[in-house]
Amino acid sequence: MKLSVFGCGYLGAVHAAAMASLGHDVVGIDPVAEKIAKLSAGETPFFEPGLPEILSQSLASGRLRFTTDPAEAADADVHFIGVGTPQRRDGAGADMTYVNQAVADLIPHLKPGALVVGKSTVPVGTAARLAELVNAAGARLAWNPEFLREGFAVKDTIEPDRLVYGVADASKEQDTTILDEVYSRAIAAGTPRIVTDYATAELVKVAANSFLATKISFINAMAEIAEVTGADVTQLADAIGHDARIGRRFLNAGVGFGGGCLPKDIRAFTARAEELGKGESVAFLKQVDEINLRRRQRLVDLVVDSFDGRVFGRHVAVLGLAFKPDSDDIRDSPALDVAVRLKGLGAEVVSHDPEAIENARRLHPQLTYADSVDAALEGAEAVVVVTEWKQYRELDAVVTAAKVARPVVFDGRNVLDPATWRGAGWTYTGMGR
Ligand SMILES: NC(=O)c1ccc[n+]([C@@H]2O[C@H](COP(=O)([O-])OP(=O)(O)OC[C@H]3O[C@@H](n4cnc5c(N)ncnc54)[C@H](O)[C@@H]3O)[C@@H](O)[C@H]2O)c1
Incomplete structure (x- = not known):
């Protein structure tokens, strides 16, 4: 055709x-x-x-x-x-x-x-x-x-x-x-x-994305509760995920969703529903958005706290810039947002990403970019994993510890094994675990 x-x-x-x-x-x-x-x-x-x-x-x-x-x-x-x-x-x-x-x-x-x-x-x-x-x-x-x-x-x-x-x-x-x-x-x-019909086809797409965003923010809301109770949100997700009606996929707590679709789609849906006089039907999507954005700040706060509130001039390695792995898309990326917020607080942020550096540099030339993970890690006083690229998930805790100045890791995607990293001498902090 x-x-x-x-x-x-x-x-x-x-x-x-x-x-x-x-x-x-x-x-x-x-x-x-x-x-x-x-x-x-x-x-x-x-x-x-x-x-x-x-x-x-x-x-x-x-x-x-x-x-x-x-x-x-x-x-x-x-x-x-x-x-x-x-x-x-x-x-x-x-x-x-x-x-x-x-x-x-x-x-x-x-x-x-x-x-x-x-x-x-x-x-x-x-x-x-x-x-x-x-x-x-x-x-x-x-x-x-x-x-x-x-x-x-x-x-x-x-x-x-x-x-x-x-x-x-x-x-x-x-x-x-x-x-x-x-x-x-x-x-x-x-x-x-x-x-x-037209209306159903249009709604299918925004409904699907709203559901996925809600699922992620639901587990991130549980992470917030886990953080004040000492519970582990990843085990909670495993346990509720065994219920076939719930399912384990898209239940990974972390620094939240981003990209060129979910954030703008839930906002556009909210705006459209309001135009139609049905704002209350999807009012929960505002909370979904808020929970999501709170997680970025939470991760930043955790990093700052690890320096007793004084992050100015401290070397923070941020691993990841793309909104998700296997993409160079930085639109509304939580990873880039975390890097920019830390930089805004005066931290010496050194960012790495296997594919997204060029895009990130265009938007945020003020950040420092390393062309290898090793270069980002060298002398780091905190390591923040914010995009779950395979090469970060597979970092060796022992080998990595030898490269940094201070073995403190923040697992913004809950993809590292806490026991292994702690065993290698790291102070490990995940999201809601
Ligand atoms: N990226 C995804 O994963 C994804 C998935 C499903 C749906 N969508 C939807 O698909 C649409 C496109 O998303 P995207 O991520 O590809 O965006 P994008 O920004 O990567 O691409 C949009 C392209 O449209 C071009 N364009 C603008 N005006 C044009 C015109 N008059 N004629 C021809 N081209 C024009 C732009 O130059 C740009 O290259 C959006 O509605 C998005 O929500 C995206």
Whole structure:
């Protein structure tokens, strides 16, 4: 099939390359010329495991190209909208500028009967509004929310755990058939697919992210209670997680969630619910957000306390900058936030991350970055693990102790074994344990 993908960021670049790797003919469109030049040269503008391989294969096959010119989408029968929906600068709601612009850019080039497929995470009601514009141009609109996880984006795009199609009633069968053809490999593999209306499709995405955020903040709330009672939240999570109705996944207490999705999605959902006069229905999401943000400060406080309140001039090694491992994404990253807060208190922060240093440096040139873990650890008076990269999880407690000036470790992700680290002479502090 001939496809276009508007937006070549974390979602769009992966979607474009993955669809081409499945045999479709794809053009990726993005106004950022530098990004398009990189992608066209087979270079990924961000770190995502597996993306370089499918990108270069798809470019070589001739089935994938990138451009800044929306007119080059004219040939396609199906157009995906995967542009950003960040938090507005002046409030909690989603900034719809990019989605609106992408649709406006596309409309003059739509073939009659083309299908526009929204993938961006949007406030409920967006698809109905955009459908009027798209229909007026003789085309149709579907909403097909994206559930990929950064770090697993290629696999999640090619083998999604479910597909959700929000389609117009009048063209339900026709649009379902087209989307089934786009995703024919996943459909053949028996991937569950839910065909529904626009509003449900839009809500599925924000509901899923709200649930995940709530699960994380729930266990972090338990961590706060554990901290004042001497309980261990990781054992608590193991114990409640054995109940299949609860489940152990996403119950890891720590410094909380971040990234370009969960924080802004729960805020946008709260704002949208308020607009709809149903603010009370999701009022708990404000607490979910607050609990989450409190954990960052808690970790900072623990570090400061370890210096008897005087962190000025003390050498703190911060391991991690990305909001999660296997990503270079620093959007709303708890790790970067902790580093910046400690630096703001006067600590000599030296940060390391296997992939995110370049992005972090652009945003926070005032921080000191080490290009190896050893360089960050050298002379450290406190080590703070804030992103659970494999190489940090696997640090050897004995070997690491020999590199630092003061063996004091803060396990912001509860990924180190306290007994092992204490056994090697460390003062170990986890989150809620
Ligand atoms: N990143 C994820 O893990 C993820 C997962 C699921 C859903 N989403 C959703 O997908 C959407 C995109 O997220 P992202 O992380 O890829 O954002 P991103 O910021 O990485 O990418 C957005 C891209 O859109 C481009 N863009 C802006 N205006 C455009 C226009 N008029 N035409 C074409 N391109 C345009 C930008 O230049 C940028 O490259 C958001 O709604 C997000 O919530 C993201």
